[in-house]
Every structure is written in structure tokens, then in C-alpha cells.
Amino acid sequence: MKNPMSMQGQTVLVTGAGQGVGAAVSELIVELGGNVVLLDVKEDELRALADRLGSEKATAYVGSVTDPAFVEATVRQAAEKYGAITGLVNNAGIIRTAMIEKMSKEYWDQVIDVNLTGVYLCLQTVGRHMLERIKDGDTAPAAIVNVSSVAGRRGAVGQINYAAAKSGVLGMTMAAAKEWGRHGIRVNSACFGVVSTEMTEVVRSEKFRDAYMKQIVLQRFSDPEEVAKSVVFMLSDAASYITGQHISIDGGLHIGF
Known part of the structure; x- marks a missing residue:
């Protein structure tokens, strides 16, 4: 049996x-x-990753x-290099924290630009490419995963900009899934909880750690390698009949205790 992943x-x-x-x-x-086609503003990290993966398998932009x-x-x-783009993972994101009454327009705009508008631009551009090749008779798969967050479902203290953007991603996912489903393009969201990355250092700090851990059913934070498996699942043939869904990859944080 072929590996469905x-x-x-x-x-x-x-x-x-x-x-x-x-x-x-x-x-x-x-x-x-x-x-993989690798996108990021962090040149050193991006080129180091591309070098590890090899020039035939990875290209950095x-x-x-x-x-x-x-x-x-x-x-x-x-x-042009690979013949077709068959998948997109809309993962780029930033945080700028402040309570609502102290949130600056600059902080609001920065997060909305990257976490919402950036997702839209990449989804639209890759979606156009997918539509063109499908209409030309290309039968290669077409799947998009937009990274959202439990914050898009529950809100987040000190992150009204981030919560608004991630909630918007959920709506964008469903709209795209409805428009493009008849062409065979699947669009889903990955809703993360607390993943051990640079962006969650404050949440995982001694000050906030216990409060979050009490709400996580599995009683632990995840790491990038763990959640990556679920993202790739949504891209793969194993998820061929899944679209318009928001898959919570959060250890049960969205249901809490």
C-alpha cells in the first residue's frame, strides 16, 4: 500500500x-x-534551512x-523550476502585544498586514496558479493550509490584533474552500495552541505557564515537529476528502477544563 502521507x-x-x-x-x-519553496524575511535562517535540505529539494526566497x-x-x-505548486502552508506570523486601550495603530496594522493580509495575498496568488493548471488539465493535487490559532476562536488577552487576524483566517479558509472546491482545491486551517517557538516565549514563561497548563487537556506544550505532522497530513492524500475545516492542534486547549 502506498503511504497516504x-x-x-x-x-x-x-x-x-x-x-x-x-x-x-x-x-x-x-x-x-x-x-519546498521557502519564504521568510529572515535570510540567514532561511538559507541555512535550504542548504540543509538541498538545492534540488528546496529553494529559498x-x-x-x-x-x-x-x-x-x-x-x-x-x-517554472518545479513545474507546479501543489500545496501552500500559510504560516508566516508575528505578534505585537498590548492591552486594547493601549494598542497602537502601528501594532494593529503590523499584525493584520502579516497575519491576515499576507495570508490572503499568498492564498490568492497560489490559488490562481492552481486554477490555471487545473483548467489546463493538470491533475496534480492542490491543497492549502492556513495557520490560525486557538486565539482566533477564544480571543487572547493583550492580543486583540492577533486574535482578530487569526479569526479572519478561519473565515478566509471557509470562503476559499467553498469557491474552489469544485476545482478540487482543498483549503483547511490549522489552529495551534501553545507551540514551543520564539513567539510563545512569554506564554511559556514562569509568569504565565501554570495558567495556560491548567487549560491544556494533555497537560503539556507541543513542539514544532509534533504539530508539523498534522499540517502535512492536511496537505497529503490522507486528507483528500477534508476541506473547509479548522483542525485544532492544541492538546485540548480550545475545550479547556
């Missing part, structure tokens, strides 16, 4: 690929036989997901 012959564009979840997802895709021209050029060049 195989990524053989597939090429996936991963944003925010320089570290954390993006890097772990990229590594797993290559391990399962696929190619340094730039911001908020730049439409950069996103369009990346998709075009990657499609």
Missing part, C-alpha cells in the same frame, strides 16, 4: 519557513519525498508576504 512529486510553498513550525513542516515534506509583487514573482519562479 507521501509527498512524492509534490511542491509546497511554506511561508515563515525560516524557523519554528515553518521549518519543521518544510523538513517533513522533504523527508516524505516532496519539494527572501521577502515579505505583505509584498504582492514579491509573492507573485516567487510563485511564478517556483512554478
